[in-house]
Amino acid sequence: MKAHEALIAWSGWDDESPMRGKxxxxxxxGExxxxxxxxxSNTGGAALEARRKMRGAQSLIGVVKDFHYLVVDERLDPEAVHKAFLxxxxxxxLFG
Incomplete structure (x- = not known):
């Protein structure tokens, strides 16, 4: 699926969610x-209206920023994030 269609869902390690760390x-x-x-507990990517409007390099930059955020700030497993982002x-x- 294209980045402008991709909804990212996660639960950080600090969350009490049953999906913790996923x-x-x-x-x-859709409605x-x-x-x-x-x-x-969290959603991003195409959950944001501005991201649904992005195309090309701008869209890819958004995905790379999402990856970095999930790995560095949310401390999710880089391999798990990579597999999901494929x-x-x-x-x-680029990375597959």
């Missing part, structure tokens, strides 16, 4: 659809 990437949830993000076409093309 990350997933999937399509943004009236059941959310696949239940159980996660669902994003732009990321997979």
């Amino acid at each position: 990350v997933a990437v999937g399509r943004i949830v 009236g659809q059941i959310s696949w993000t239940d159980g996660y 669902a994003i076409d732009e990321y997979a093309k």
